[in-house]
Amino acid sequence: MRTALTELFGIDVPLVGFSRSPAVVAEVSKAGGLGVLAATAYGPEELDVQLTWIEEQVRGRPYGVDVLVPASTVGDRRELVARLRAQIPAEHIEFVRSLLEKYGVESGDLARGHGAADDQVVGVAPEGVEALVDVAFSHDIALIANALGPAPPFLVERGKREGVVVAALVGNARHAARQLDAGVDLLVAQGTEAGGHTGTVATMVLTPEIVELAGATPVLAAGGIASGRQMAAALALGAAGVWCGSVWLNSVEDITPDYIKRKFQAAESTDTVRSRTRTGKPARQLRSAWHDEWERPDAPEPLGMPLQMMLAKDAWQRIDAAAEQGVAGAHALGSFFVGQVVGSFGELRPAAQIVADMAAECAECITGLQRVIHGGAA
């Protein structure tokens, strides 16, 4: 297949595979797409290890990383976590503590902080994200994407200097215009049906709108794309390719806890919710008892990012641990970011198989469309 995306990276399939699972990233790139690792899932040292591993797997094939660069700054890094933790209201800690208790999940010492959660919090603060960006650029990345806010000049300049494509995820035309002004090389139009942080406009409407605005800058479609038919639809909308995240959560290589993967497989497309309760910003995720509790009239308003993320991350680690031990309440609470395509999840497939299946179905679909204009019922 050949589009502006395949030309840009010298790849075979116009598909970017975004994942926090290093093995998914490697397999997507090996299968002819472009794997992109969610760097914010890691601290700088761990990211370095994972990127080294990915490079051993892909053997020169292109891959990329994704970071979250927040708009606001938060000061000195050494004290960052402690200072942020001090800002979480006691009411919120007590709400989550009693929520966990109600569902049989260990709730002692909540929000006192620990390694993984703190790493993630630092990773979305400007000083933290710069450390991640340094690690990324020390590797042979082909793309660096920013999923939040306008790309800062340091990122765009460094990308241009080092020959790395700088991409940005956008949820509306205003954000896209800002990213184009900032000089990004590639836009990802992410529809409301996508998993994770999303806006309100659907992929069907957003993609052609951003394509028209972007002019010569290539645009990928994200949100609602987990099959070759959906990939063909995205290309019809003018996208140079697709950016897929949710589909890999149902792959063999994905590191999401098994009990969540099974909840995903049982879910329908109506079972997601766009909620601020996990990160502080609206992010689409599987609806669970967690969301029911936060929607109770007596629940506090979710905090902003990164405070809500700190609060929730502590809780989610405990919930996942308890669910793995068979605590029914924890299973009821269990959730993760996922798009509306969760309703199409069948058996787990290897990530490389997903790439091959999508490419084949897309080509078949495009061929089939010819019958609509040249005779023979579609």
Added chain:
Amino acid sequence: MRTALTELFGIDVPLVGFSRSPAVVAEVSKAGGLGVLAATAYGPEELDVQLTWIEEQVRGRPYGVDVLVPASTVGDRRELVARLRAQIPAEHIEFVRSLLEKYGVESGDLARGHGAADDQVVGVAPEGVEALVDVAFSHDIALIANALGPAPPFLVERGKREGVVVAALVGNARHAARQLDAGVDLLVAQGTEAGGHTGTVATMVLTPEIVELAGATPVLAAGGIASGRQMAAALALGAAGVWCGSVWLNSVEDITPDYIKRKFQAAESTDTVRSRTRTGKPARQLRSAWHDEWERPDAPEPLGMPLQMMLAKDAWQRIDAAAEQGVAGAHALGSFFVGQVVGSFGELRPAAQIVADMAAECAECITGLQRVIHGGAA
């Protein structure tokens, strides 16, 4: 062009044009699509007049009607309106009265009832809808669609007996399964980006899901479709054609008040809201001061259908009248049902031109997609 939809009706373009404007319906059918009139915008006598007029225009070309058949029954027709009006709480009437007053719109005798609003209310009550259905079947309709709830047996049986295609709009797989059980001939998968009553699942996800479920029953895609590219994307998703409503609101023939049409043209795709404040059920519409007021902490919860519709219909007639007289507050309140494609509205075009433009762009897009699989960058 040729799909299961064009074969079913013997039409040239796989496009259904849904509108409350009789001239739009006629022009869509004359241009090779299938025009469908929103029957609930009319009382039985007025519907009879409009369908007679449409038939004079289309000269044997197929057209259809759309009704809203509610799930619950409400008793004897003669007393229906009075009985329903008595159920509207005084708090709600007072809220809307003070809202209108705040924006400079005449608010006397609110919710005392009058012709047009009462006709519409009766039109969504079972007894009322049967009268509309009788009128529709007395004309030479090719399709009758139900936009709400499972198709009642009387509708399906009558359609089969009289050779009229019975269609149903669905927003999720559960509703689609119920409609298939009821025996409908055609499903319209309506994504959340659509104007009017919608569910939460986007067209990109919903369409292939319903196509897979429907088997041999043809499926149309609705929501987010106002261009040939979007039409091609819908066909790629497996739809036999598209069902478009919002795009006609920006046509020369549409009867929506001019000030609303101008608000639409100024709007972006982020400017719609899915709200219960207009009909009692979630319906997408242009966001205005009306919605801001209903979201105030001291605003009452919207009533159900049809009570909220009765309350709101009275208010909207006054708002539109005041806006036409240049009352600034009324202009700020003004709104109508419209999908996220409102962001793409440019100059008004004749409805027939919209059909021709969409068909040409769709064919061009499908031809262009060949380059993706047969070389040449897309």
